[in-house]
Amino acid sequence: MxxxxxxxxxxxxxxxxxxxxxxxxxxxxxxxxxxxxxxxxxxxxxxxxxxxxxxxxxxxxxxxxxxxxxxxxxxxxxxxxxxxxxxxxxxxxxxxxxxxxxxxxxxxxxxxxxxxxxxxxxxxxxQEVLRRLVSRAVHARPETPPRVEGLTTREQDVLGLVAEGLTNTEIADRLHIGVTTVKTHITALMAKTNSPNRVRLALVAHRS
Missing domain, CATH: 3.40.50.2300 (Response regulator)
Structure with missing residues (x-):
């Protein structure tokens, strides 16, 4: 509860x-x-x-x-x-x-x-707020984008939708997979990109 x-x-x-x-x-x-x-x-x-x-x-x-x-x-x-x-x-x-x-x-x-x-x-x-957060961060930190390696095709799909500001449920609907699967992919993405939260993950997606 x-x-x-x-x-x-x-x-x-x-x-x-x-x-x-x-x-x-x-x-x-x-x-x-x-x-x-x-x-x-x-x-x-x-x-x-x-x-x-x-x-x-x-x-x-x-x-x-x-x-x-x-x-x-x-x-x-x-x-x-x-x-x-x-x-x-x-x-x-x-x-x-x-x-x-x-x-x-x-x-x-x-x-x-x-x-x-x-x-x-x-x-x-x-979504409006997340896009503004990412946009501001991108313009504030224009250095060389981080390299994102070792991502599966599905992880790349999920990362792109996180960058658009979609929720886990919306990502699941878009990719026709379960919400639990989306959470698993996002956990893996955070680990691979050293992102502590969803905003940072979206920022990595935009800059890479």
Whole structure:
């Protein structure tokens, strides 16, 4: 069971998210917080697997709350869900320790999958956000691309789709293979490219 803490200053948003997640098998909303200060307290008390975190809130904002939660419980997965996908919000959130970044206009299935991915140790990003992260990194580090050797044909296929920002489920559908198989390929790709996370793996794909 994935235990989820919802953090958003709008009660209507929280109610909608709770209805969505409560309908999902293997997922339980264990609490709601309307501001960052309450979120930090509840995260310590309830020990959620995933915190779905808004960024703009009165008092303690989502970035500060994320930083405090990660300082107290580094194993907690904080998934940002926000209206604001600009760099002024994206990079501070990641620096604070957020594992992923989704936009509120994303389809409901993307949020549900994102929470499952976050709980599994992955880093879910909206495609738009992932492309911008990779683009910025490419332009910031124009040195000679790393050599990627020893990849199978299927690993090359998976690597190319990771670079496009596709999720594991989308990659599986595109290649007509199982999600577990995709995860196995991505684990192998991370090892072969010395990539600690999905963003770095996408960057390697673009630069190679």
């Amino acid at each position: 994935i235990r989820v803490l919802l953090v958003d200053d709008q009660q209507l948003i929280r109610a909608g998210l709770r209805m969505l997640l409560d309908a999902e098998a293997g997922m339980e909303v264990i609490g709601e917080a309307g501001d960052g200060r309450t979120a930090v307290t509840m995260a310590a008390q309830l020990v959620p697997d995933v915190v779905v975190m808004d960024l703009r809130m009165p008092g303690v904002d989502g970035i500060t709350a994320t930083s405090r939660i990660m300082a107290e419980r580094p194993a907690t997965r904080v998934l940002v869900l926000t209206t604001f996908g600009d760099d002024d919000h994206l990079y501070p959130a990641l620096q604070a320790g957020a594992c992923g970044f989704l936009l509120k206009d994303a389809p409901p299935t993307e949020l549900v999958n994102g929470i499952r991915q976050a709980a599994a140790g992955e880093s879910p990003f909206s």
